[in-house]
Amino acid sequence: MKIQMYSEFETLRHRRLQYLLKNAPYYWLTSLGLSILCAIYELNFKETLHLGSIAVLVCVSIAGYLSTVFSQVQxxxxxxxxxxxxxxxxxxxNSMVWGLFARHEPFFNSLALVLAAVASMAFYSHGRLSAxxxxxxTLIPIPFLYFSNLEFLWQLHLPAIILIYIASKQRHSMGLANVRSDFEASRLNHMMxxxxxxxxxxxxxxxxxxxEANARLSTEVDLRKDVNQALINSEEQLSLAIATAGIGFWDWDIPARKVYHSDTERFFGFQQLPGxxxxxxxxxxxxxDIxxxxxxxxxxxxxxxxxxTARYRVKTIRNQDIKWIEDTGKISERDDLGRGVRLLGTRRDITLDMQQQEELSLAASLFNTNPDGVFILDAQQNFRTCNRAFCDILQRQKGELLGEPLFKVLRTExxxxIELGVANNGRWNGDIVAARGKxxxxxxxxxxxxxxxxxxSVSHYLGIFRDLSDVSSATANTETLGHTDKLTGLYNRGYFHQVLNQFHEHRPLQENHYAVCVLNLDRFKTINESLGIEVGDQLLSDLAARLNNLQEPVRQVSRLSSDEFALIIEYENDQxxxxxxxTAIQADVTRxxxxxxxxxxxxxxxxxxIVSENNLSQLMNHAIAAMNQARYKGGNNFQFYHQKLATSPLERLQLEKSLRKAIVNHEFSVEFQPKLNLSSGIIDxxxxxxxxxxxxxxxxxxxDFIPLAEETGLISAIGEQVLNKACMExxxxxxxxxxxxxVSVNLSSHQIRRDxxxxxxxxxxxxxQLPAEYLELELTESMLMEDINHAQDFLxxxxxxxxxxxLDDFGTGYSSLSYLKRLPIDTLKIDQSFVAEIRPGEKSPIVEAIMAMADSLNLSVVAEGVETRQQxxxxxxxxxxxxxxxxxxxxxxASEILTLIRHSNLQMLNQSPESVH
Structure with missing residues (x-):
């Protein structure tokens, strides 16, 4: 029985009972074994049998054992x-029967003494039970041995029981002390x-x-009352965050008529000096404004x-500039009569906001004179107003439009x-075909x-409307619709190939340093299978809207297939x-x-x-090969094409055939890269x-073969062989x-999706026969973030x-701390890209942040890609x-790693400036 940890029900008496229930079975099993030994001895060496007494001993021993088992359950x-x-x-x-049975001869008496010694060890937690x-x-046989004039009484029995009594007393004292110590340690650990x-x-x-912005003031009041020592230690970081947000504080002591203002230099152009x-x-x-x-x-x-809450204007002391200030405050303390004695608040410079409002007012004055159609919708996209040009284009009266839904008026497919673009990005711009009249x-x-x-929250919508009915505009619009992907509104594969052909036809394009990119969503199939095709289509539409809103130098965005997009970037030879x-594109995707x-x-x-004269006919193939390499790297990264990635379809087919044979013939081997324990200096x-x-x-x-194994699904079989061989070694x-x-073993996305x-x-x-605690499974963030609830259950x-x-390559994906706390992770592995940024004499904020976070979550940390002594x-x-x-x-x-492990120690770190081992 495993000793339980401290709980709210546990007392010292309960802890002693736990030790009693843990040790009692040993006593009863010993009694049963000795009883059986007596029976064997009787049958083989004695003419006078005492089988009845032995049967009583056996029954009592079994009853004692069963009562112990019942007591454990209860x-x-x-x-x-x-x-x-x-x-x-x-x-x-049981003891009395043994005492009576031990009077017959020295052999039985010796067994009774053995059982008494076992009792002194098994029942040390309870003195009455031990006695x-x-x-x-031990005492019942003494009179019988004495009157039988057996020397055995003086030679063995009396010395033995004296030793047993002394040992029992010492064991009882020491045992109780250990129980108390263990109990207090558990209790203190539980309290901590x-x-x-x-x-x-x-x-x-x-x-x-x-x-929470809408509860900002209430939070700060509560923080003043409930702040603890841990928040005091982080006061410097909090102050930095507040300063970055542009927020100031003020504190008004009402009875004393004194007001403390923070950051007066920024808000009022005046630095408040002590005294x-x-x-x-x-x-x-x-x-x-007073x-x-x-x-x-x-x-x-x-x-x-x-x-x-008050908004007012101030004239700064130093430059005499006019600033708009917004103050928000609340009474934090009251006297016995309920009158406020202290008022706390925040301050914000809203000069820019007020200037923007003024600009909007000026823009509104252009509303009626604009030659383009301009209209305003309410939050439900119903018409509130429109200018004359809009009514002229649609040939309708303004009174007919007010209150009508936008798309009931425009009637466009x-x-x-349009709704998706506005919902995701707050703005949509493009050419459409709308209805006019019947x-x-x-x-x-x-x-x-x-x-x-x-x-x-959306207060209203502003729209600008221009007629493209002339012949040239209509022709261009028709061609555009023919090259548009219906789901996302982006250009389709055919149009993108036309754009690529321009690199053949115009030599200056080859010299302007363009890059062709192919973007493929990682594990998009899982979303379609788990949430449905409609959700997948909506996700693709949202992603297309984000890509379409990318700023220069992204010149072209197209959808090639289901979850595959293509981009052209003009980077002017600046790698x-x-x-x-x-990196910015990846950040947009991962939001x-x-x-x-x-x-x-x-x-x-x-x-x-990268576009060059030598690869004009292979731009798409090369970009797709590089994309497959990025998928092999675990996804959520970008890779540039290089010559080693060039593989013909026939070579890929032959390599796939060889992979299947290699799996059947167990041709894959395992090598081991050591991890140095920085606290002990050994490789464990x-x-x-x-x-x-x-x-x-x-x-x-x-x-050269893992990307193909991922595509064909063979990676699961390879991973299983690696797992088995690693555990055996x-x-x-x-x-x-x-x-x-x-030993750590990497799991692929294919493996974790297997049932x-x-x-x-x-x-x-x-x-x-490897103990489970010596096996560590490594997974990447991108695998787990597809479905956090499934990941939590799976882990x-x-x-x-x-x-x-x-968690491998930590920090390279969408690292959400709220998700990380939910996952039963033991170790974080810092990606080697962050370790590579460590320079002599400089700090790495990212590495230090990961270390601090891991410490707070009680996670161990492994740094990958360590290559220098300074790192x-x-x-x-x-x-x-x-x-x-x-x-x-x-x-x-495996053979070489054992030699390295045998000789690993921290002293080798000082022997070589460039290598530890």
């Missing part, structure tokens, strides 16, 4: 239940854990409240309003695309923009700028989509081909990496005495096996748990 149901009286009665019976089991069995959990919950709640006379706000407020402030303040102090169809240019309130553009109440987070693999963990020696081509790089190392070496993955891992552990199922779970020392200073990279060792076969 104790789990009712922590306050105690079987001590039962045990005392059964033990007395009941020892005293009758509970306190820490409560503290973390409080911090999370207060942080969330601070982010200087406090700033009187009315000295710099414009006279016309009454506004006083009225708002009196209304709040007299309880007419929940909050004090493209209304779904039968006439006219091409028009439409711009529709959503105007929002301060709370981000760094091209990297920035691609959450809201589709039918589903919050979807997707990532994309992007392949890039390795990562398993697949290797394939082709019968004709020799050793192939994984990137790790188990062999343990058997050979190399210690507790953990039998749980059984595959379970069978690998069972076959290899909990794997954790039930006892294995550890690691290793920096990671050690941050208390990183493990380092993995070429400075430690490359991936090695």
């Amino acid at each position: 104790a789990r149901k009712d922590p306050l239940w105690s079987p001590v009286l039962w045990f005392l009665a059964i033990l007395l019976c 009941a089991a020892i005293i009758p069995a 854990t509970t306190t820490q959990t409560d503290l973390q919950k409080t911090i999370q709640q207060k942080t969330h409240e601070l982010q 200087q006379e406090p700033l009187d706000l009315f000295d710099i407020v414009l006279e016309d 009454l506004v402030i006083r009225k708002a303040m009196l209304d709040h102090l007299r309880g007419r309003t929940d909050y004090y 493209q209304h779904a695309r 039968d006439e169809r006219i091409p028009i240019s439409l711009t529709l923009t959503a105007v929002t309130r301060d709370d981000k 760094n700028h091209l990297h920035e553009i691609l 959450p989509f809201l589709v039918d109440d589903h919050e979807l987070i997707v990532t994309a693999s992007i392949g890039v081909c 963990s390795v990562e398993a990496l697949v290797r394939w020696r082709h019968p004709h081509k020799g050793l192939l790089d994984p990137q 790790a188990s062999t190392w343990r058997d050979r005495g190399f210690g507790d070496i953990s 039998d993955l749980y059984e595959v891992i379970q069978n690998a552990l069972k076959t290899s 909990n199922q794997l954790r039930s096996l006892g294995v550890r779970l690691a 290793l020392e920096y990671l050690e200073s941050l208390a990183c748990d493990y380092a993995q990279g070429f400075i430690i060792s490359r991936a090695l076969p």
